[in-house]
Amino acid sequence: MTTSAGQAAKSTPWNDPNAQAYLQIERVSKSFGDFKAVDDVSLKIYKGEIFCLLGASGCGKTTLLRMLGGFERPSSGRILIDGEDMTEVPPYDRPVNMMFQSYALFPHMNVEQNVAFGLKQDRVPKAEVRERVRAMLELVKLGDFAKRKPSQLSGGQRQRVALARSLVKRPKVLLLDEPLAALDKKLREHTQFELIGLQEQLGVTFLVVTHDQEEAMTLASRIGVMDHGEIVQAGTPSEIYEFPNSKFVADFIGSVNIFEGTLIEDEPEHVRIRSAELGGTIYVSHGISAAPEAVVWAALRPEKILMSIQPPPGADNVARGAVQDIAYLGDLSIYLVKLPTGKVVRVTQPNTSRHGEAIGWDREVYLSWDHSSPVIVTR
Amino acid sequence: MKRSRLQRRIGISGRGLVVALPYLWLLLFFAVPFAIVLKMSFSAVAMAIPPYRPLIVWYAKHALEIKLNLNNYAFLFTDKLYGDAFLNSIKVAFVSTVFCLLIGYPMAYGIARAKAKTRNILLVLVVLPFWTSQLLRVYAWIGLFKANGVINNVLIRLGVIHNPLTMLFTPFAMYVGIVYSYLPYVILPLYANLEKMDWQLIEAAEDLGCRPWAAFCKVTLPLSRNGILAGSMLVFIPAVGEFVIPTLLGGPNSLMIGRILWDEFFANRAWPVASAVAILMLLLLVPLMMWYQSIQARETAGAS
Numbered sequence: 001m002t003t004s005a006g007q008a009a010k011s012t013p014w015n016d017p018n019a020q021a022y023l024q025i026e027r028v029s030k031s032f033g034d035f036k037a038v039d040d041v042s043l044k045i046y047k048g049e050i051f052c053l054l055g056a057s058g059c060g061k062t063t064l065l066r067m068l069g070g071f072e073r074p075s076s077g078r079i080l081i082d083g084e085d086m087t088e089v090p091p092y093d094r095p096v097n098m099m100f101q102s103y104a105l106f107p108h109m110n111v112e113q114n115v116a117f118g119l120k121q122d123r124v125p126k127a128e129v130r131e132r133v134r135a136m137l138e139l140v141k142l143g144d145f146a147k148r149k150p151s152q153l154s155g156g157q158r159q160r161v162a163l164a165r166s167l168v169k170r171p172k173v174l175l176l177d178e179p180l181a182a183l184d185k186k187l188r189e190h191t192q193f194e195l196i197g198l199q200e201q202l203g204v205t206f207l208v209v210t211h212d213q214e215e216a217m218t219l220a221s222r223i224g225v226m227d228h229g230e231i232v233q234a235g236t237p238s239e240i241y242e243f244p245n246s247k248f249v250a251d252f253i254g255s256v257n258i259f260e261g262t263l264i265e266d267e268p269e270h271v272r273i274r275s276a277e278l279g280g281t282i283y284v285s286h287g288i289s290a291a292p293e294a295v296v297w298a299a300l301r302p303e304k305i306l307m308s309i310q311p312p313p314g315a316d317n318v319a320r321g322a323v324q325d326i327a328y329l330g331d332l333s334i335y336l337v338k339l340p341t342g343k344v345v346r347v348t349q350p351n352t353s354r355h356g357e358a359i360g361w362d363r364e365v366y367l368s369w370d371h372s373s374p375v376i377v378t379r
Numbered sequence: 380m381k382r383s384r385l386q387r388r389i390g391i392s393g394r395g396l397v398v399a400l401p402y403l404w405l406l407l408f409f410a411v412p413f414a415i416v417l418k419m420s421f422s423a424v425a426m427a428i429p430p431y432r433p434l435i436v437w438y439a440k441h442a443l444e445i446k447l448n449l450n451n452y453a454f455l456f457t458d459k460l461y462g463d464a465f466l467n468s469i470k471v472a473f474v475s476t477v478f479c480l481l482i483g484y485p486m487a488y489g490i491a492r493a494k495a496k497t498r499n500i501l502l503v504l505v506v507l508p509f510w511t512s513q514l515l516r517v518y519a520w521i522g523l524f525k526a527n528g529v530i531n532n533v534l535i536r537l538g539v540i541h542n543p544l545t546m547l548f549t550p551f552a553m554y555v556g557i558v559y560s561y562l563p564y565v566i567l568p569l570y571a572n573l574e575k576m577d578w579q580l581i582e583a584a585e586d587l588g589c590r591p592w593a594a595f596c597k598v599t600l601p602l603s604r605n606g607i608l609a610g611s612m613l614v615f616i617p618a619v620g621e622f623v624i625p626t627l628l629g630g631p632n633s634l635m636i637g638r639i640l641w642d643e644f645f646a647n648r649a650w651p652v653a654s655a656v657a658i659l660m661l662l663l664l665v666p667l668m669m670w671y672q673s674i675q676a677r678e679t680a681g682a683s
Contacts, residue, residue, distance in 0.1 A: 071582055091585040104583035108601050117597075118587030169587065 013046040014222060020083075022047040022205055023068070023173050028077030030063050037063040039229035040077075050199055050206040052216035055226035056252075061209045064226075065175050068207065069098045082172055097171040101178040103162035105150040111137070111161050112146040118169045136168045139198065156187050163195075167202065176208045180215055192218045213253050217241070225249050246379050250299035257305075257345050259298045266292055271376060272316070273298055279341045283316035285371040288378070297377050302348040304373040307335060307359065312368040319367045321345065323359060337365060420654035423448045430648045451655035461639065461656065465663070468636040471625070472618035475557040479614045480607060482558065483565030487606075490566070491573035502570070505563050517556055517627050524552050524628070553629030557618055565610035572606025573599075605674055612671035616664050636660055
């Protein structure tokens, strides 16, 4: 596939070893008593990126964000922003701003005063404050709400005030703690694209913390998946989705079928795995580094599985089962297919034709997939 | 719901009873005595038991005579003593309130920001003095303040001073006594207010460039306004009429309206004048209480 013009225009500084990191996290750890909230995290985030820290609650992502904001001091390690060591700098002297999950709008001030707060604090001349606040409120489409109190606004409007308040100071890095968590689904999708638009317009580097993988996939230039205080994988959304490096990541991002198996053939350009769970063999067209006879796992996305009534050709990458359950979602359907081994496989099929031959309950079907589809992980 | 036989017989519901009881209580022990005092304030002094003339006289020939005697009030305005005492009471109450706030705010703040476990211990410590009689606690200050009292003895022992300081029966001792006694009344409402505070707002302020002190002044302080007002009212209102502390600790110069009331009533047996003083004091404090009530109402409305 040739890269399109748009993709070429988007730079990928993380692939360039000479690129200068804008926000650099160097071996940062944070312990609360015996509990290691953040464990030896190193990250390089580049100018203009939207980097998402993704993880379940309690994985340490918020603690890491709070250390970047200056609200927690790292137990060890360093944080550099634009080349300057920020590890010991208090929040009020950092060139970063934070958008809090609760928005933390000042209830005793109106929208305008909330947004102007940071500028006044920096003793920006009055006329400039007025102009910048007005421009920022225009940008987030709250021009008509300047005199309202936060309590008189809807959730989406509050979110935009919080965003305006943290952006108006033109921070080097904007930290966003679950920026969309409090919004309902429709509004959330809409706001995601607004956020991206705003970020592109202002060129501010965003660091977003979220537990919502869909949100991370939509927003991020790169995602860092966190678990137990560690970054388990960092990469572009498609890298994370297509090439997860562990069962955890594969399972955390999207849905996945995981088959445990042993390596029976290990060549540089292909491997073959026998899986008792599948009741067959899996052939993958890329090599891996694992000991022969090692226990490995094949991760297979539901949408990459083909379902057919007729048996497909070939002996590898095939399974037979009975449809146990169907969930019709409109644009696609989810099939749960039970194999003779007892394993239930999740398959999604797009509903392309309106009157196509539907596969019903208890139907015997064949599942097959391309040899490039499964990803073999060793942990 | 089934009604008991008693309820059916008297014809009121349980809910009515629950609401009626406190009103009955207030009627008996507040409204009626207040009416008596009000009535007394309009009667004339007499050498009798009780020491005033009746206001309402019922004559046998079906005639009712009501004589409103306004002299008592007029007297309060002609004698400078009363005006001075009123002003002094307000001054003392005001200064005490300010000091209570200055001492109580940091304490309430500290308790609100303490860990949940320590917080309860600290709150108990604040309330603990209530378990002894206030009178005893004020007497205890005499032991501390007197010429050969604890403070003077310690200071002389340490060589800081050579002759004992005069502390007892000074305005200083009186202020210490009032501030000490009323401090919990400031701490508790302030604590209740600060405890509900969203501390993330402070982080937001610091994030936007505020140093901790500026964040406090611009966010915490304005948001705790209702707590400050509630605490101030709870000190100011009773402190205006305070009698025990100025009498025991304050000097002869600290003439307060509570003292006047006492003297008029017991020493001079001028019940009508004392009643007039009480009514005027009430007129002064009722608007404050109403203001406080409206703040309280707003506070509860805001919390829900």
